[in-house]
Amino acid sequence: MEYSIEVNNVSKVFSNYEALKNLDFKVATGEIFGFLGPSGAGKTTTIKMLTNQLRPTDGEALVLGRSMARNWKDDFQQRMGVLTDNSALYERLSVYENLKLYCDLYDLSYSRIEEALEMVNLEDTGKKAVGKLSKGMTQRAMLARAFLHAPELLFLDEPTSALDPTNAAHIYKSLRELNKKGTTIFLTTHNMHEAETLCDRVAFLDHGKIQLLDAPQKLRRRFADNTMTIELTTGKKITLDNVPENAKKMYAYMADEQVASVHTNEPTLGDIFVKLTGRELV
Amino acid sequence: MTLALRRMYAIFQKDMKDVSKNMYISTTALTPIILAFFYGRMDNIQLDMYYLIINFTFSIVAVFVQAAIIAEEKEKNTLRGLMLSPASAGEILIGKSLLTLAFTGITLALSIFLVGYEIPNAPVIIAALFLSGLFYTALGTLLGLVTKTVMEASVALLPVMFVFGLTPLIDAIINQYPALSFLEYMPNMQLIELAAQMEAGGGFAEAWQPLLIITAWFAAALAAAWIVYTKRMTDS
Numbered sequence A: 001m002e003y004s005i006e007v008n009n010v011s012k013v014f015s016n017y018e019a020l021k022n023l024d025f026k027v028a029t030g031e032i033f034g035f036l037g038p039s040g041a042g043k044t045t046t047i048k049m050l051t052n053q054l055r056p057t058d059g060e061a062l063v064l065g066r067s068m069a070r071n072w073k074d075d076f077q078q079r080m081g082v083l084t085d086n087s088a089l090y091e092r093l094s095v096y097e098n099l100k101l102y103c104d105l106y107d108l109s110y111s112r113i114e115e116a117l118e119m120v121n122l123e124d125t126g127k128k129a130v131g132k133l134s135k136g137m138t139q140r141a142m143l144a145r146a147f148l149h150a151p152e153l154l155f156l157d158e159p160t161s162a163l164d165p166t167n168a169a170h171i172y173k174s175l176r177e178l179n180k181k182g183t184t185i186f187l188t189t190h191n192m193h194e195a196e197t198l199c200d201r202v203a204f205l206d207h208g209k210i211q212l213l214d215a216p217q218k219l220r221r222r223f224a225d226n227t228m229t230i231e232l233t234t235g236k237k238i239t240l241d242n243v244p245e246n247a248k249k250m251y252a253y254m255a256d257e258q259v260a261s262v263h264t265n266e267p268t269l270g271d272i273f274v275k276l277t278g279r280e281l282v
Numbered sequence B: 001m002t003l004a005l006r007r008m009y010a011i012f013q014k015d016m017k018d019v020s021k022n023m024y025i026s027t028t029a030l031t032p033i034i035l036a037f038f039y040g041r042m043d044n045i046q047l048d049m050y051y052l053i054i055n056f057t058f059s060i061v062a063v064f065v066q067a068a069i070i071a072e073e074k075e076k077n078t079l080r081g082l083m084l085s086p087a088s089a090g091e092i093l094i095g096k097s098l099l100t101l102a103f104t105g106i107t108l109a110l111s112i113f114l115v116g117y118e119i120p121n122a123p124v125i126i127a128a129l130f131l132s133g134l135f136y137t138a139l140g141t142l143l144g145l146v147t148k149t150v151m152e153a154s155v156a157l158l159p160v161m162f163v164f165g166l167t168p169l170i171d172a173i174i175n176q177y178p179a180l181s182f183l184e185y186m187p188n189m190q191l192i193e194l195a196a197q198m199e200a201g202g203g204f205a206e207a208w209q210p211l212l213i214i215t216a217w218f219a220a221a222l223a224a225a226w227i228v229y230t231k232r233m234t235d236s
Helices: A043-050 A074-078 A095-105 A111-119 A135-147 A165-180 A192-198 A216-222 A244-255 A269-277 B003-020 B023-028 B031-039 B047-075 B078-083 B089-115 B122-146 B150-165 B167-176 B178-185 B187-199 B204-232
Strands: A003-013 A018-028 A032-036 A058-063 A080-083 A153-157 A184-189 A201-206 A209-214 A227-232 A237-241 A259-264
Touching (some): A003 A043, A003 A184, A018 A209, A032 A165, A032 A192, A043 A184, A095 A135, A095 B003, A111 A135, A135 A153, A135 A165, A165 A184, A184 A192, A192 A269, A201 A216, A227 A244, B003 B023, B003 B089, B031 B047, B031 B089, B047 B150, B047 B167, B089 B122, B122 B150, B122 B204, B150 B167, B150 B187, B167 B187
Parallel strands (some): A032 A184, A032 A201
Antiparallel strands (some): A003 A058, A227 A259
8 A cells, every 4th residue: 555644652851841742654655534623632732743844742744755854845845734723814915926936836827726725615806815714714715836846745734714604515525525536634623523524543642642543434433332213103211222122122113103213222432532542622 | 836835925914014013123124224224325435434323223234123022922932832833943934034035135225325435236136235135134033042031132232233233343443453353244234344445446357256255153043043943942
């Protein structure tokens, strides 16, 4: 398997605390990988290290086959897109002028601007000065900048944190389209819905350490309590263990046309995180 | 247009649009022209006075405009965006210096015209002014990189203006304290020394040494700016 990111025992120590402790994971090329954790877990530190904005204290990481320790150059940045908490646009310039600058820096045709604005649902906002945009619109304009050159590898730090559900859904759709076209996506979030909707695999990060790593569906199954809840037409809810002995009970409710709905009781990713760490994902 | 030129020109165009909408920077840069206009109406202006205005222009335009442009990029987090783009450090630093150099050249030409300075041995003096412009722009870049905000850059400009802008004052200090005579090797002092020699009818034989010293100052400021820039590419 080909990997876009390979992190081997990476640690980061700031003056008085250890932000990352022996991180060890790989992100396959073509994957959408989610890094989940509460504020202060080390998500942004990880992205900054993988994009060469921070040096690790120990360990090694390969990004697109190149070591972080090396001095990165032009064509490498061309293959990467980054949106972090310290990304910004020029406030006095319009969205279009901002994106035009980046078209020139990435050697792209200006026709990409319209495509990128469409991807973030900002088609009619190109002429507006960035400083006059709402927080959500600014976030989408920054996403447009990150999408502009359809990078091989895209790092997104909390990409939809300032967005309403409609625009977040639009961004999810665009991210999936980008991914289908070959972009590997590494995103950090504390939004469980985002992780479940988008990610092929997720890693739970807490206190600078990966606690768990797998596909969301597999994790939910692994932590499921193997019960199901039947809601009857009377409104009553019955919880049954998902075992052969309960098949007759289930059959009886169905034969009497009493079943309104049936749900297997799988935990959310948030529930799993709390179970593992004792902390909420906020 | 090659890719490097496209990138540098794009940064220049972006800065031009940005600064044209930034009244704080654009009005500050007009100060030397106003000063030159009033001094130009005086009689018997001495060489020192011409170069007071010229060095003031370098401090307030080349140093301040450049420092403010860079410091604002840092303050607003946009410099990191440029650093994370495929543009090289050289393309970014040259692109970001073009506007300041153009602005300095125009302001200097207008100030010299308004104050009525008739340049002796124009090729030598223009070469010295150009080299000085490069030095002060590199100094502005350095100042912008070591400060965090435009306000900090404005405060840091004050000692720069004192040292490089007020040449007659440095002259007086050297006269009073001969131990400080090494200050004569400062670029502003060398510029005025060169101008005095050209005024007295000197040629290239008298000019090469001051030109070399100003070039050395430019190289030192550029190297310092480069080192600080590469350090700023990563957080600590």
